[in-house]
Amino acid sequence: MTDPTPVRDVLSGAVVMAPMTKGSNLPYRRLCLELGARVTMSEMTVARRLKQKRRSEFALIRKAPGEPCFGVQLAGTNPDEMAWAAALVESRGADLVDVNLGCPIDHFTRKGLGAALARQPRRVQRIVETMKRGVQRAPITVKIRLGWNDDMRNYLEVARAAADGGADAIVVHGRTRNARYRQSADWDAIGEVAAAVPVPVVGNGDLLFPHEIETARRRAGCAGVMVARGALIKPWIFREAAEGYRDVGADERVALYRRYVDLALEHWGDDEHGRTRVRAFVRWHLGFWCRYAPRRADGSWPSMQAREPAGFARSSLEALLARGDDAALDFLADRLMAQAEIAPADAPPPAGAAREEPAAEVEG
Numbered sequence: 001m002t003d004p005t006p007v008r009d010v011l012s013g014a015v016v017m018a019p020m021t022k023g024s025n026l027p028y029r030r031l032c033l034e035l036g037a038r039v040t041m042s043e044m045t046v047a048r049r050l051k052q053k054r055r056s057e058f059a060l061i062r063k064a065p066g067e068p069c070f071g072v073q074l075a076g077t078n079p080d081e082m083a084w085a086a087a088l089v090e091s092r093g094a095d096l097v098d099v100n101l102g103c104p105i106d107h108f109t110r111k112g113l114g115a116a117l118a119r120q121p122r123r124v125q126r127i128v129e130t131m132k133r134g135v136q137r138a139p140i141t142v143k144i145r146l147g148w149n150d151d152m153r154n155y156l157e158v159a160r161a162a163a164d165g166g167a168d169a170i171v172v173h174g175r176t177r178n179a180r181y182r183q184s185a186d187w188d189a190i191g192e193v194a195a196a197v198p199v200p201v202v203g204n205g206d207l208l209f210p211h212e213i214e215t216a217r218r219r220a221g222c223a224g225v226m227v228a229r230g231a232l233i234k235p236w237i238f239r240e241a242a243e244g245y246r247d248v249g250a251d252e253r254v255a256l257y258r259r260y261v262d263l264a265l266e267h268w269g270d271d272e273h274g275r276t277r278v279r280a281f282v283r284w285h286l287g288f289w290c291r292y293a294p295r296r297a298d299g300s301w302p303s304m305q306a307r308e309p310a311g312f313a314r315s316s317l318e319a320l321l322a323r324g325d326d327a328a329l330d331f332l333a334d335r336l337m338a339q340a341e342i343a344p345a346d347a348p349p350p351a352g353a354a355r356e357e358p359a360a361e362v363e364g
């Protein structure tokens, strides 16, 4: 019997906004929703910290007004604690509950969380089984990597264990824990998972332009795809996926960044405390926004995995927006916070060496 479950309907053809520590903050999700996102995920939320009633953790599970399909991602190793947390987040409005099996950060993996948990497929199965009993109706999804390292690519085993435990969908980030972002995502491996499990699979890795989304989805035969850095660099990627590629000019981009400032101030408050917070987020987001580059003049496409040389800039504003150095990011953050005009001539020259690529180590 074919069973077109609701979660399959939700994920079919979807471009899911990935769970991202810091990046999937509530106002940024709202910006992405305004730009066409329909399925969004929270930042990684540690089940035990919810149990400890930590306010900062409860902030992560808050659904935005009108958010149509909001998934909360949980990290934990104890089946009962994960089931309790799943029930809690469902009661607070989560439409999906996702299990983090990919976080590479030592602080978490040392405690057996994230990518370390994926080394224990039987435990994964038990956690999912117990979570399924904890929720009333919210589907349970799991987000995996390909494995711990190239010698332990156990993705099929983990995906099957999760599906056997009752997972309603599997998200596959096509890299191992040790690879971090050094290699390109392996969409053939994602396709193997899609062929191996009876539940919908969402493929994830390196998607930046609409044609890549379509090609990857078809190649891997997965239900939907997920974008992380693509959404941080281009929050309009969701609209673009539906309507086709369009170069978004510098003025239009600045207008979107200003919109984020408004949403963030609404969320964190337009007082001294809130503004300090918002500036820190804006400054952080600018570190991704500066990576935007349009299709090249020769018709080829920039790649997610290589920083595009800034030579493409067609105006002094575009050149400024493409700078990733501290002086430029501070200047832009201050201008955006002050709701002031951005005059490239006023921008300070780069001080010292260019910044490191942001966030490779922030990732959960």
Ligand SMILES: Cc1cc2nc3c(=O)[nH]c(=O)nc-3n(C[C@H](O)[C@H](O)[C@H](O)COP(=O)(O)O)c2cc1C
Pocket: 018, 019, 020, 021, 022, 023, 043, 044, 073, 100, 101, 102, 103, 143, 173, 204, 205, 206, 207, 226, 227, 228, 229, 230, 304, 359, 362, 363, 364
């Ligand atoms: C800033 C940042 C934070 C992330 N935080 C999380 C997280 O909390 N949970 C998670 O499962 N993955 C997290 N990731 C990984 C992404 O969800 C995604 O799997 C990965 O970036 C690959 O997708 P991409 O190539 O589209 O960026 C994070 C990634 C980034 C860039």
